[in-house]
Amino acid sequence: MRLIISAGGTGGHIYPAVAIVEEFRNRFKDVEILYVGKKDSMEEEVAKKNGINFKTVRVLPLPRRFGKKLFISLKELLIGINDARKIIKDFKPDVVIGTGGYVSGPVLLAATLLRKKTVIHEQNSLPGITNKFLAKRVDKVLTTYEASKTYLKNKNEIVVTGNPIRNFKKKREKLIDSYLKLGLNPSLKTIFSFGGSNGYEKLNKVVLDMINKYSDEINFNIYHQTGKDNYKSFMDGLKGPLKDNIKIVDFVHDIDTVYDITDLAVTSSGAITLSELSLLKIPSILIPKSYTAENHQEYNAKLYEDVGASSMILEKDLNSSLLYDKIKEILADEKILEAMSKNSYKLAKENSSQIIVDEILKIL
Numbered sequence: 001m002r003l004i005i006s007a008g009g010t011g012g013h014i015y016p017a018v019a020i021v022e023e024f025r026n027r028f029k030d031v032e033i034l035y036v037g038k039k040d041s042m043e044e045e046v047a048k049k050n051g052i053n054f055k056t057v058r059v060l061p062l063p064r065r066f067g068k069k070l071f072i073s074l075k076e077l078l079i080g081i082n083d084a085r086k087i088i089k090d091f092k093p094d095v096v097i098g099t100g101g102y103v104s105g106p107v108l109l110a111a112t113l114l115r116k117k118t119v120i121h122e123q124n125s126l127p128g129i130t131n132k133f134l135a136k137r138v139d140k141v142l143t144t145y146e147a148s149k150t151y152l153k154n155k156n157e158i159v160v161t162g163n164p165i166r167n168f169k170k171k172r173e174k175l176i177d178s179y180l181k182l183g184l185n186p187s188l189k190t191i192f193s194f195g196g197s198n199g200y201e202k203l204n205k206v207v208l209d210m211i212n213k214y215s216d217e218i219n220f221n222i223y224h225q226t227g228k229d230n231y232k233s234f235m236d237g238l239k240g241p242l243k244d245n246i247k248i249v250d251f252v253h254d255i256d257t258v259y260d261i262t263d264l265a266v267t268s269s270g271a272i273t274l275s276e277l278s279l280l281k282i283p284s285i286l287i288p289k290s291y292t293a294e295n296h297q298e299y300n301a302k303l304y305e306d307v308g309a310s311s312m313i314l315e316k317d318l319n320s321s322l323l324y325d326k327i328k329e330i331l332a333d334e335k336i337l338e339a340m341s342k343n344s345y346k347l348a349k350e351n352s353s354q355i356i357v358d359e360i361l362k363i364l
């Protein structure tokens with residue numbers, strides 16, 4: 001079996017692609033996989049870290065307004081389709097799969113022109129622009145939510161599969177090893193604060209402020225991810241040396257280890273992050289990124305708040321003392337933590353990767 005997979009831009013598109021690859025590898029020992037993305041991108045780094053062969057196409061995002069930039073992007077899109085055609089002709093895949101991000105546009109488009117079998121997966125209830133465009137043209141559309149069907153048209157029935165999640169440990173075991181690896185104190189509760197794959201400036205600002213104000217009294221571990229571009233400014237903003245129970249990183253490659261010891265996640269509400277928290281039964285404080293398309297992160301967070309899995313704080317209300325008080329309140333009460341953990345699992349969808357691979361196999 002030979003397959004091409006393409007997704008780019010953010011972890012929310014790239015990690016579902018990795019999860020699908022993992023499931024194919026579990027089932028077919030001789031599967032040949034090629035990841036197609038942009039040069040020097042997050043997808044290139046992640047694909048290579050996961051031992052997936054990687055090839056590049058040239059592509060730019062399409063600006064949403066008419067103008068000179070639109071012509072440059074359209075020209076680049078044609079070049080990208082041509083790059084993808086060459087890669088597909090050379091690799092001869094049985095199927096080409098896209099999990100979103102604009103780089104998957106030319107790849108899937110070229111595959112349809114070459115009459116290859118094609119499948120896309122959408123992670124959010126409100127589909128991204130690339131998937132909306134591709135849906136009409138591909139052989140199969142898979143979604144996470146029933147609601148997405150309203151926005152996507154396809155000649156065949158659209159199948160709801162849930163979000164594919166990487167092969168994480170199914171249960172948090174709080175292994176001493178995990179604490180040691182991360183340099184944290186095993187006798188303290190742990191919060192993991194992170195802003196999706198690219199970090200979150202507003203969250204950085206309040207976590208920094210919280211550390212600067214309350215460092216001497218914080219009696220839990222903090223593992224905070226800043227995002228690659230914001231690490232330096234975060235570290236420059238610290239008013240004193242970090243205590244041993246606080247660790248700051250730019251990006252977490254082994255997120256499974258961090259999830260293992262997380263008692264409470266403080267995070268934005270991207271679709272994949274939420275699916276992971278559910279599967280691992282992790283309670284959360286959610287701060288939706290307010291600038292996301294159609295405010296979909298607030299919609300996501302509301303769903304989790306409504307089942308009692310999370311407490312939501314809107315950006316406009318966010319400040320360090322409010323966040324600190326909320327964290328202390330939740331961590332102090334085992335019963336609250338337990339209830340949130342149970343409720344988080346109510347929104348979990350097990351076996352999504354298996355269902356997705358089953359659906360792909362059906363069209364081959």
Ligand SMILES: CC(=O)N[C@H]1[C@@H](OP(=O)(O)OP(=O)(O)OC[C@H]2O[C@@H](n3ccc(=O)[nH]c3=O)[C@H](O)[C@@H]2O)O[C@H](CO)[C@@H](O)[C@@H]1O
Pocket residue numbers: 010011012013015123124194195196197198225250251252253255268269270271272273274276289292293296297
């Ligand atoms: C700003 C924006 O538009 N964000 C979108 C983007 O978010 P984003 O790319 O942030 O995606 P998610 O929050 O859904 O998922 C992040 C993924 O990256 C991984 N991770 C994250 C941080 C880290 O240090 N290490 C790591 O491995 C997480 O485990 C997860 O697998 O895609 C999501 C899914 O399409 C959307 O719902 C989000 O709204």
